[in-house]
Amino acid sequence: MSKLPRVAVLGATGAVGQEFIRLFEERNFQFASLKLLASKRSAGKKLMVCGKEYTVEEAKPESFENIDVALFAGGSISKTLAPEAAKRGAVVIDNSSTFRMDPEVPLVIPEINPEDIAKHKGIIANPNCSTIIMLMALKPIYDLSRIKRIVVSTYQAVSGAGKEGIDELYEEAAAFAKGENYEPKILPSASLPKHYQIAYNLIPQIDIFLDNDYTKEEMKMVNETHKIMHDAEIGITPTAVRVPVARSHAESIYVETEEPLTVEQVKKAIEDFEGAELVDDVKNMIYPMPLDTSDKTDVAVGRIRKDLVNPNGINLWVSGDQIRKGAALNTLQIAEYMIAHDML
Structure with missing residues (x-):
């Protein structure tokens, strides 16, 4: 055009x-x-x-x-x-x-x-926002060696449930500070018959449970990853958790590659990948956090380390703004x- x-x-x-x-x-x-x-x-x-x-x-x-x-x-x-x-x-x-x-x-x-x-x-x-944030960290690794397996746990901000989710977190925290009761109405999902407090809590359910006991949010990560990567053979085990954070998701990810990779190789690949930012200096306590990635364009990747058991395993920690990049x-x-x- x-x-x-x-x-x-x-x-x-x-x-x-x-x-x-x-x-x-x-x-x-x-x-x-x-x-x-x-x-x-x-x-x-x-x-x-x-x-x-x-x-x-x-x-x-x-x-x-x-x-x-x-x-x-x-x-x-x-x-x-x-x-x-x-x-x-x-x-x-x-x-x-x-x-x-x-x-x-x-x-x-x-x-x-x-x-x-x-x-x-x-x-x-x-x-889905969780899929985007995960794959922005994993694609540079996949380009080094095909990923055979992913085990991911998400730590998802309440803004994923909309403005109402953010409001409920703030209102619950304020009520708690005053010693008042607050009846939750939004999380894990407003359409469900039961709701839980998110302030000072974690809820291991995002969206509804499916017949396999995984949630709809978790299965989105599986199915969407297969489609985007054009690789339906990747084994994926997700657990999606809502956390009392206003904005920006985080994810703990284990990947198993076909060929063993060094931490240095992975760091270089992420550093060179457009849209990903390497934030990894554990000696100085520098790693991705939701407060730092909120309102940021890039997905931050850190805590990159070899698995303690599997020589082909890599562990990493990722955070990204799900309203923005997600x-x-x-x-x-x-x-x-x-x-x-x-x-x-």
Whole structure:
């Protein structure tokens, strides 16, 4: 596309939508026109984008007429509106889980499998935040030697449950400090019949349990990794845990490679990989932490060490901002790649 794209943002008033707006300004993302869309409840709100005021409109199928690229923040509305937008000629880049495992829809992390973008038929899916953060650390290792096995435990911030998750953490902590009771309503999931306090607690459940006793969140990491890496033979065992952190996820990862790797090889590969940052100096107590990775673009990788038992095993600790790289940034990077390669 020789001209600047006509862009629509669906979910403009939510956390991911607001992150899109911040990134437009930070990355000097150029567009010919911009349409901000949200629910009927949010329609009419005024938002500033790159120094210009825009009025949020109610999202309808006809909203996507004359749109080149539509950035969807996620949610159940994607199932209805993404096909409508694609039918009208827009390329939809969607943050919901609706289309991720659809064989007709590419699932893309631009630093890892940008070639899949060209296979789209109007919709491109953004992976789950936990999957993105994990694979940004593991792809440089995989490029050194194929990964046979992954054992991962996630430590996921409450912002993964939306603004309501953050509010509940703060309200619970405030109530606890005053010696007051607080009835949790959001975690592990607002739709479930039982809820647990997250302040001063860990909840080893994100989303619902499936028939195999793994949660939906955990199985997303398995299935999405296989699809993105084009390697269904990787053995993956995930445990997803919600922790009382406001923003930015962390993950403890064990990988087993086909060939033995040195710590130095792994560190060099991560250091050289775009979008990953090596933060590993244990002698000076330097390692990735959510407070340090919040609002940051790169995924931080540290605590890299050989496994004590398996000569082909490597252990590492990773942290990344799931609203940014785990959602809005990855989506915008897909759009930027398409613009740069004249794919819109």
